[in-house]
Structure formats: C-alpha cells, structure tokens
Amino acid sequence: MAEGASRPGPAADPNGLVDAALAGDRRALARLLTAVENRTPAAEIALRRMYPLAGAAHLVGITGPPGSGKSTLVSALIGAARAVGRPVAVVAVDPSSPITGGALLGDRVRMQSYASDPDVFIRSMAARGHAGGLASTSTAAAAVLDAAGFDLILLETVGTGQSEVEVAAAADTTVVLEAPEMGDEVQAIKAGLLEVADIVVVNKGDRPGAQRTASQLRSMLVAVGGAVGGGAAAAAAGGGTGVQADRPRPKEPEVLVTTATTGEGIAELLASLDRHRARGGDAGDTPARLARAEAQVWAILADRLRGELHVPAHRDATAATMRAVAAHELDPFAAADRLLAELR
Amino acid sequence: MAEGASRPGPAADPNGLVDAALAGDRRALARLLTAVENRTPAAEIALRRMYPLAGAAHLVGITGPPGSGKSTLVSALIGAARAVGRPVAVVAVDPSSPITGGALLGDRVRMQSYASDPDVFIRSMAARGHAGGLASTSTAAAAVLDAAGFDLILLETVGTGQSEVEVAAAADTTVVLEAPEMGDEVQAIKAGLLEVADIVVVNKGDRPGAQRTASQLRSMLVAVGGAVGGGAAAAAAGGGTGVQADRPRPKEPEVLVTTATTGEGIAELLASLDRHRARGGDAGDTPARLARAEAQVWAILADRLRGELHVPAHRDATAATMRAVAAHELDPFAAADRLLAELR
Numbered sequence: 001m002a003e004g005a006s007r008p009g010p011a012a013d014p015n016g017l018v019d020a021a022l023a024g025d026r027r028a029l030a031r032l033l034t035a036v037e038n039r040t041p042a043a044e045i046a047l048r049r050m051y052p053l054a055g056a057a058h059l060v061g062i063t064g065p066p067g068s069g070k071s072t073l074v075s076a077l078i079g080a081a082r083a084v085g086r087p088v089a090v091v092a093v094d095p096s097s098p099i100t101g102g103a104l105l106g107d108r109v110r111m112q113s114y115a116s117d118p119d120v121f122i123r124s125m126a127a128r129g130h131a132g133g134l135a136s137t138s139t140a141a142a143a144v145l146d147a148a149g150f151d152l153i154l155l156e157t158v159g160t161g162q163s164e165v166e167v168a169a170a171a172d173t174t175v176v177l178e179a180p181e182m183g184d185e186v187q188a189i190k191a192g193l194l195e196v197a198d199i200v201v202v203n204k205g206d207r208p209g210a211q212r213t214a215s216q217l218r219s220m221l222v223a224v225g226g227a228v229g230g231g232a233a234a235a236a237a238g239g240g241t242g243v244q245a246d247r248p249r250p251k252e253p254e255v256l257v258t259t260a261t262t263g264e265g266i267a268e269l270l271a272s273l274d275r276h277r278a279r280g281g282d283a284g285d286t287p288a289r290l291a292r293a294e295a296q297v298w299a300i301l302a303d304r305l306r307g308e309l310h311v312p313a314h315r316d317a318t319a320a321t322m323r324a325v326a327a328h329e330l331d332p333f334a335a336a337d338r339l340l341a342e343l344r
Numbered sequence: 345m346a347e348g349a350s351r352p353g354p355a356a357d358p359n360g361l362v363d364a365a366l367a368g369d370r371r372a373l374a375r376l377l378t379a380v381e382n383r384t385p386a387a388e389i390a391l392r393r394m395y396p397l398a399g400a401a402h403l404v405g406i407t408g409p410p411g412s413g414k415s416t417l418v419s420a421l422i423g424a425a426r427a428v429g430r431p432v433a434v435v436a437v438d439p440s441s442p443i444t445g446g447a448l449l450g451d452r453v454r455m456q457s458y459a460s461d462p463d464v465f466i467r468s469m470a471a472r473g474h475a476g477g478l479a480s481t482s483t484a485a486a487a488v489l490d491a492a493g494f495d496l497i498l499l500e501t502v503g504t505g506q507s508e509v510e511v512a513a514a515a516d517t518t519v520v521l522e523a524p525e526m527g528d529e530v531q532a533i534k535a536g537l538l539e540v541a542d543i544v545v546v547n548k549g550d551r552p553g554a555q556r557t558a559s560q561l562r563s564m565l566v567a568v569g570g571a572v573g574g575g576a577a578a579a580a581a582g583g584g585t586g587v588q589a590d591r592p593r594p595k596e597p598e599v600l601v602t603t604a605t606t607g608e609g610i611a612e613l614l615a616s617l618d619r620h621r622a623r624g625g626d627a628g629d630t631p632a633r634l635a636r637a638e639a640q641v642w643a644i645l646a647d648r649l650r651g652e653l654h655v656p657a658h659r660d661a662t663a664a665t666m667r668a669v670a671a672h673e674l675d676p677f678a679a680a681d682r683l684l685a686e687l688r
Contacts, residue, residue, distance in 0.1 A: 048675045055672035286670075293669035293676065300680035302646060325637035326630075328399035331392045332637065336644035344688060 014042035018049050021148050026118060029148050036140045037125050039303075047140055054146035058277050061167045062156045063193060064177030069203040072260040073177060073269075074156050075113070078120055080266045081152050087119035089150035091141050093157045093167055121150060136299035138170040139292055168196035169295055172288050173276045175199045175269075176253075178217065180209040194221060197253045198276050205257040205264060218255050305343065314342055358386035362393050365492050370462060373492050380484045381469050383647070391484055398490035402621050405511045406500045407537065408521030413547040416604040417521060417613075418500050419457070422464055424610045425496050431463035433494035435485050437501045437511055465494060480643035482514040483636055512540035513639055516632050517620045519543045519613075520597075522561065524553040538565060541597045542620050549601040549608060562599050649687060658686055 014035070020028035032050075035043040062077075064070050074090055081088045114120035125137060142153050157167045168174040176197035194200065200221065202214045254272050258265030280286040309318045321338055324330035330338075358379070364372035376394075379387040406421075408414050418434055425432045458464035469481060486497050501511045512518040520541035538544065544565065546558045598616050602609030624630040653662045665682055668674035674682075 044677055048677055051675040052672055289670040290666055293679075294666050296676040297666065297669055297679045297683065298646075298650070300676055301649070301683055302642075304680060304684060305645070305649070306642070322634060322638050322641065325641055326633040328396055331395040332640040332644055333388055333392055335637075335641045336648060339641065339645055340648060 014045040015049070017042070018046050021144070022050075022053070024118070024149075026121060029121065029144070030123070032144050033123055033125070033141055036144060037137060039137075043140070047143060050147035051143050054143040057142070057146035057151055057153050058273065059142050059146075059153050059155060059170065059172045060273055061171030061174040062154055062177065063167055063174065063196075064201075064203075065179075065193075068177040068179040069260050070156055070177055073201065073203055073258065073266075074154055076258075076260040076263055076266045077152075077154060077270065078114065079263070080270050082117065082120065084270075086151045087121075087149055088152045088154065089121040089145040090123065090154045090156060091138055091145070092122070092124040093138055093155060119150075121145065135166040135169045135292075135295050138167055139296050142170065170292055172280060172286065173198045173273055175201055175273075177201050177203050178213060179204045180207045180213040194253075197221075199269070199272050200253050200255045201265075201269060202255065202257045203260055205259040206262070210257050214255050214257050221252055221255065308343055309339060317342060358389040359393070361386070362390050365488070366394075366397070368462070368493075370465060373465065373488070374467070376488050377467055377469070377485055380488060381481060383481075387484070391487060394491035395487050398487040401486070401490035401495055401497050402617065403486050403490075403497050403499060403514065403516045404617055405515030405518040406498055406521065407511055407518065407540075408545075408547075409523075409537075412521040412523040413604050414500055414521055417545065417547055417602065417610075418498055420602075420604040420607055420610045421496075421498060421614065422458065423607070424614050426461065426464065428614075430495045431465075431493055432496045432498065433465040433489040434467065434498045434500060435482055435489070436466070436468040437482055437499060463494075465489065479510040479513045479636075479639050482511055483640050486514065514636055516624060516630070517542045517617055519545055519617075521545050521547050522557060523548045524551045524557040538597075541565075543613070543616050544597050544599045545609075545613060546599065546601045547604055549603040550606070554601050558599050558601050565596055565599065652687055653683060661686060 014032075017028045017032050017035075021032055032043075032046050035046060062070055062074055074092075078088050078090065114122065123141070125141060138155050142155065145153050155167050155171055174196050176193045176199075178200065180202060194217070200217055202210050202217065204210065254275075256265055256269055256272060258269055260266065280288065308314065318339065321330065321335045325332050325335045358376075361372045361376050361379075365376055376387075376390050379390060406414055406418055418436075422432050422434065458466065467485070469485060482499050486499065489497050499511050499515055518540050520537045520543075522544065524546060538561070544561055546554050546561065548554065598619075600609055600613055600616060602613055604610065624632065652658065662683065665674065665679050669676050669679045
C-alpha cells in the first residue's frame with residue numbers, strides 16, 4: 001500500500017482512514033466499516049488502533065419480531081438522544097441475506113431525516129452466513145464507532161431466532177420489542193427472545209391490549225427469570241469460552257410500554273437504558289463485556305486457524321481430509337484431530 | 345463407566361446404546377440423540393462408531409417463515425414416504441430458545457399420529473445459542489439416524505434468517521416454503537432464504553394468489569441465480585473452510601405448489617426431492633456433503649481448542665486475557681495471537 005499501486009489515493013491506507021475517522025470524517029468512518037464488514041486486512045489494522053480508544057459507549061441491542069416497530073422505535077430513540085446532545089450511531093444488522101448481502105431495512109429513509117446532523121450515523125450491515133459472524137461483525141463495527149466518539153450505539157436486527165441472540169451477545173443492554181396481540185407462532189418465539197432481554201418494550205402502546213400484553217410479559221419474565229443466566233451475558237455464554245457461565249440474572253427485566261410513532265414512553269426507555277448501564281458499573285469487565293470479548297477473540301482465533309489450514313503447505317492435506325469425511329471414510333473427530341496435529 | 349458408578353444400568357454405556365440403536369431399539373436411539381444434543385462425551389464415542397455406517401440417507405432441510413405451513417408439509421411428506429415403504433426421521437430444530445432449550449413445534453401431536461409406526465421417528469432439538477451449533481448438532485443427529493437405517497431425514501426448522509442457513513448447511517437438499525401473499529417484511533426475508541433453496545414450495549396452494557406467487561418466485565430465482573453459488577453448498581461456504589467456494593449453482597431451483605392439508609402436490613415434491621438427489625450423484629463428495637463435512641470438522645476442532653484453553657494449565661491465563669480485552673487494555677487480535685501461542 002506504500003506505493004499506492006492498485007487503490008486510489010491516500011485514503012485507502014487504513015492508518016489514514018483511522019486518522020480521518022478519529023478527526024470526524026464520516027466518509028472515512030464509512031469506509032472503515034465497509035472494511036470491517038468485508039473482513040479485509042485493513043480492518044485488522046484499523047481495529048487494532050481503534051480498539052484501545054473504545055470502551056466508553058453504551059452498546060444497546062434492539063431486537064424483536066417483524067411488525068413490532070423496531071425501525072420506528074430506533075428513530076424515536078435517535079431523536080431523544082440527540083435532544084440531550086448525545087451522538088448516536090445505529091448498526092442495522094441484516095441476517096436475511098447471508099450470501100449476496102443486503103440492506104433491506106428502511107434505513108435509507110431514516111438516513112435522509114438525519115443527513116444534516118453529523119452526530120447521527122446510520123449503517124446497515126449484512127452477516128454473510130458466517131457462523132458467529134453477526135456478533136463479531138457487530139462488535140467490531142461498534143468498536144470503530146465507539147472510538148470515533150459515538151456515545152450511544154444501537155445494534156438493530158431484523159429477523160427472529162438465533163440472530164437476535166448473536167446481536168444480544170454484542171450489546172451491553174438488550175432491548176426486546178413486542179407488539180400487542182401478536183399471532184401464535186410469534187408468541188412462541190417470544191420465550192427465546194425474552195431470555196436475552198434486559199429491557200422489554202411493548203411498542204404500539206396505542207393499540208388495544210398493550211397494557212395486558214405488558215402484564216402477561218411481566219408474569220412470563222418471573223417464570224423465565226429463575227431458569228436462565230440473564231441478559232446479554234447469557235446469550236454469549238453458550239458460544240463463549242465459559243468464563244461467564246452460570247452468573248445469575250442480576251435483576252428482572254423492566255417492561256415498558258411505548259408508542260414510538262408519537263414518542264410516548266421514549267424518554268422513559270432512554271432512562272431505563274441509563275439505569276441498566278449504571279447497574280453494570282463502570283468496570284470494564286461486566287458480564288456482557290467479558291462475554292463479548294470472549295466471542296470476539298474466539299472469532300479471530302478461529303479465522304486465524306482456518307487461514308492456516310489453507311496456506312499452500314496445508315491446503316491439499318486439508319482438502320483430502322475433508323473429502324474423506326464427506327465420503328464417510330473418516331469420522332469428523334478423527335479428522336479434527338488430524339488437522340490439529342497439522343497445525344502444531 | 346466400567347464400574348457403572350453413577351449412572352444406572354448398562355444402557356448408559358454409549359457402546360451398549362449404539363448396539364441397541366443399530367438393532368432397532370428406538371429408546372436407545374432417543375438416548376443417543378439426547379447425548380448428541382447435550383454434546384456429552386458419550387456422543388463422541390457413539391458418533392465415531394456410527395459415522396462410518398452413515399452416508400446412505402437423503403438429508404432434506406425444510407425451512408420457511410412462520411405461517412408457511414412447515415409442520416403440515418412435513419407430516420404430509422412423512423405419509424408419502426411411508427406409503428412407498430421408506431423409513432423417515434424428522435429432526436425439528438428449534439433455534440428460538442437457545443438457553444433453556446425448547447420444543448415449541450407441534451411435534452408432540454405429530455408423534456402421536458405415527459406412534460405405532462417404528463419406521464417414523466420424530467425428534468425436536470434445541471440449538472443452545474452455540475455459534476454454528478444448529479448445523480453441527482443437526483448434522484450429528486442426522487448421522488446417528490442415518491446409521492440407524494432412516495432413509496429420508498427431514499431437518500425442519502422454525503424461525504427466519506441465520507438458522508435456516510445453518511440448517512441448509514446440514515442438508516443434501518434444501519426446501520424453502522413460502523405461503524401465498526405474505527406481508528411485506530416477510531417478502532423481504534425471502535430473498536435471503538431463496539439463496540439457500542434447492543426446491544421452493546408455495547404451500548397453501550388452495551389460497552388465492554398461489555400460482556401468481558409461484559410465478560413471482562420463478563422470476564426472482566432467475567435474478568438471484570446469477571449472483572450466488574447455490575443451494576446448501578452456498579449456505580455452508582461462508583462458514584466452511586473454503587474448499588467449496590464459488591461453485592456455480594448447478595440448476596435453478598424448481599418451484600412447486602402444494603396444499604399440504606389435502607396432500608395436493610406432495611407426491612410431486614417427493615419426486616422433485618429424488619431428482620435433486622440424483623443430480624448430486626452417488627459420490628460422497630457432492631458440494632453439499634463436502635461443505636457439511638467441513639462445518640462438522642470445524643465445529644469439533646473449535647470445541648477441542650476451547651476445551652484446551654480451559655484445562656487447569658491454561659485457565660487462569662485465558663481468563664486474564666479475556667478480562668484485559670473486556671477492559672480495552674488489549675486488542676482482540678493480540679489476545680487471539682497470545683492464546684494461539686499458549687496452545688502451541
């Protein structure tokens with residue numbers, strides 16, 4: 001890159017991009033996030049410089065089933081945070097298109113509303129079908145935005161199920177949205193989502209049944225509370241390296257009712273987010289942060305090993321081992337042990 | 345286990361369970377699947393014996409958004425396969441409850457309908473929030489069922505997004521369901537699902553708009569077809585070790601219309617499954633099988649390494665490294681390199 005052979009201009013140099021992003025250049029910031037999303041070598045260089053500058057922001061995961069009004073709630077939260085002078089970034093994580101990528105959320109519309117405010121940054125990212133990719137890409141993107149001075153970082157996801165759990169693993173505080181009176185299958189999905197909730201929001205509070213749904217959720221949470229570890233830390237524990245397993249949930253999630261379209265309840269939600277953050281304390285090693293660190297280190301370690309198995313010296317042996325497993329001539333445990341021996 | 349100290353009876357011995365399961369004992373088979381789901385040491389012993397006996401079954405992933413009628417379609421497929429004498433197993437993968445586990449599908453009802461038929465085996469499994477856990481647990485469960493003589497293994501998943509991609513990675517053939525005239529947000533999710541489809545089924549074919557939806561899907565698939573690798577192999581390529589990247593999609597997915605409640609179109613679906621399987625050929629190294637082998641080996645390798653980092657000799661150093669990353673005193677790349685050095 002020193003000679004600038006194939007890429008245009010000095011901005012393609014990751015260190016130049018980092019300098020510019022730290023100085024407030026949003027275009028440079030956007031390019032760094034593209035590098036993070038595509039896992040380019042530049043991303044590692046940038047992240048190694050920016051990670052030590054990060055750690056001050058509040059990372060908030062916003063999840064919930066389709067139709068619960070996530071986008072509208074996120075817009076309302078941006079407005080409320082800006083009203084008190086806080087810079088806000090949104091990472092809209094889209095797991096729906098793992099191969100070609102995709103930006104299916106309504107964030108282009110939202111970006112226009114805040115186009116004149118340099119302290120609002122909205123970005124959608126695809127997950128690219130990578131096991132654990134949602135969490136590690138979200139975490140890396142958040143570190144870049146955090147270092148760039150964004151104080152509140154909203155990680156919004158579309159979809160249901162595993163993706164929410166991964167996004168929760170990347171957040172300090174996980175907000176799970178519900179809409180009043182949803183269908184039966186969506187109800188069933190709730191139980192899983194509630195396990196990762198630090199705060200539950202019944203949005204569309206102007207609809208009939210909102211308060212009843214909130215009451216039902218409070219009852220469900222009491223029932224669920226005894227059985228699980230709790231919140232974002234619980235979400236990450238399954239995939240982490242185990243340091244955080246079995247911590248008790250510190251407190252039952254608060255259940256709030258909002259009407260994002262009118263702004264009703266949004267100030268209360270912002271206050272609830274602050275309370276949850278304060279409970280975590282200022283120490284760097286909250287359960288959520290430890291779990292996130294583990295997930296991140298593990299993802300990098302796995303990438304390193306995967307890379308090593310495909311350098312020219314190992315590539316053919318790796319491929320032969322995989323073919324033998326595919327043909328059921330070798331069991332996958334024996335194959336894993338063979339590859340581990342190769343790596344040593 | 346030789347002394348039988350803490351577990352009751354000889355059936356707790358994994359080799360005994362394997363012998364019994366191979367002899368047709370369904371209760372032993374169920375216990376082996378529980379071991380696989382919980383990733384116990386017994387699971388490894390059992391899988392190492394059963395894996396070489398597997399490879400003959402056709403693994404079919406059935407995915408689709410809530411409300412598309414997956415459960416009913418699976419029931420109809422069971423009936424059609426049994427009518428031609430094929431033993432059928434169903435693994436209903438539930439990603440919605442990663443921490444406490446869960447069995448939210450209607451499989452208890454379904455199990456009752458086939459309770460008297462020993463050649464139908466239905467089992468639900470939770471995913472437990474493990475990155476890549478859905479695919480590796482499904483693959484391992486399928487290998488056990490395959491070795492036990494099930495010829496058609498249906499991997500059914502609930503939810504949307506990443507979980508489907510993981511289940512597709514475990515299947516030879518992936519069937520994506522759609523219902524006619526679904527809402528806008530569900531439409532958006534389609535694009536991601538279609539990328540992993542080998543066969544697309546518009547179910548609820550008796551509803552107005554079914555044929556039009558099928559036509560729209562055929563148009564979308566032509567558009568998507570040029571951009572992606574194709575089917576189950578494409579789904580796994582992102583998380584695999586790369587051997588299968590960039591293979592062209594062998595053929596556009598067929599789009600069928602079914603009405604699972606009446607059985608309309610089910611025989612055609614079974615025929616379409618057979619055609620897709622035949623195209624893959626009898627060779628063990630179809631793209632889907634290679635991708636699956638890689639995902640499986642990789643999951644085991646990762647588990648091995650995770651375990652090593654937590655043996656007494658490494659445990660404290662690992663925890664200290666993770667705490668330093670959580671406090672932003674150490675960047676995660678430096679941490680990964682430190683742990684890799686520990687492992688060598």
